[in-house]
Amino acid sequence: MTSIVISLFIQLLQLLSHPLTLTPLAISIIFYCAWNFFFHPLAKIPGPLSARLGIPTFRSLSARSNTYSWNHKALHDKYGDVVRLGPGIVTTTDPEAIRTIYAYGSNFHKTKFYSVFAAIMSKPSLFSNINPHSHASGRRSVARVYSMKSLIELEEYVGPCVQQLLEQFDRLASVTGEKTTHRPVEINKWLHYFAADTIGELAFGCGFGLLQSGQDASSLLRVFTNLSYFGSISGALPGLVAPLVNAILRKTSRHSPSVISPHTWERVNKRYKLLAEAPYDEPVRRDMLAGFIKAKYPGTNTLFLPSDVVAQATSVFGAGSDTTAGALAGFFYYVLTHPTVYGRLQAEVDSAFEAQRISMPVTYAQGIKLEYLQACIKEAVRLFTPVAMELPRIVPEGGMTIGKYFLPAGTHVGANAYVFHRTEHAYGPDAELFRPERWLHISEEVRATMERNFLSFGSGNRICIGKNIPLMEMSKLLPALLWRYSFSIIPRSKDSPHRHALGRSVDGIESKDGPGRVYSHWFLGIDVRFTLPSA
Structure with a gap:
């Protein structure tokens, strides 16, 4: 496939280099760039030179280099x-x-940017579905499955994943017999394993064995990360170029999202077989997969087809593993680099355990009552947003005015939560600082404004339907980790798994000893050392 693409590209270059082709083409390009720079309806709006000349490369190249949020x-x-x-x-x-x-109810509809993010191209997910009517009906069909009430009923499936992570951390801390880690631990890797295995338990009926084995032998996580990576690169390109580039990336990658479908079909078919063979009065596992199988098309009494069940379960994993792992990595980065915050948080967790307000295994109901922990989670997710690109919409008939600029109908317009959350408009003059206290002891009016400006999970009727999943997982896992271990973030050394990559902090600052980027623009590799308190 790659050789065919290269051959076609060479033939195209040969054609374009012919004198009879070159002159008209050059003139056309000059006129195109001049029109975009001087006469386009958006010509007065500032931006990078490439954008003002009509060259659509800034977004795609920034996504490709994993620097989108910082460049933006x-x-x-x-x-x-x-x-x-x-x-x-x-x-x-x-x-x-x-x-x-x-x-809510906005007539600014999604652009085609989202279409390339479907794990199964023939079955758009709620995120990749750009049709407002089918999106609304699809959302209604599965809304109950994603409700916090339903997720709390599934806590029993999260608990074993928490326990497996604790056992692995105990093992890592006990290798030297000193109950402390000797080599740097790539904590983001283990948090990613936890998030993926937990989503596997919830959406597919069983985990993927990542925590137990301590490795991703099948490169499953790389495959799902590439779903977002390829989508970010290709979705930022115009017209028919986007699906073409997306198809090429998927076809030529060793870790293509196209391999997802067989894995998910196998697990879903296994559940259907179990349901068919189980005695009528024997209870079958209640999880998100069971909810998808029982879901019906809106306004009918017709159950979802197996293909729609597969699409729903796949989208949960695609959206829930990377985003939860990223949120956890961001939490540890910010907390461990702010000693005062870490000290106050540790004191809250220790006090709660000692007073028996919480106990192992930690429940969501217990974790949600830890006020400072929840403020730290909220603040970490505010600064370390799950999606670090703008979410574009189409300006409707009549256009819109922003400040002194008029945007005609058809313009794509959006906001990047990573950028917006760091503005004084949104969170005051210290918006770029990690300060969990901003969420505590404030008036209802101030809280309402802050919540309205909180775009980490989207906004309006397109707000992420799965946002409760990472919040539930984090509320259960983090108190257990903080109670059991003392953590410290450490610079990279010769033993670091990131020693060959340029370090970059969550704020985009490059250094030789900072955390390294891993696979995507929101997912950082962080080296830590942790110690059992009894050491």
């Missing part, structure tokens, strides 16, 4: 609230505009 923030720092990112796409950090774009 630098543009808004330079140009202000409104930035042109491409020939017909604009991003904003204006709060009023953002509320208009993402409001």
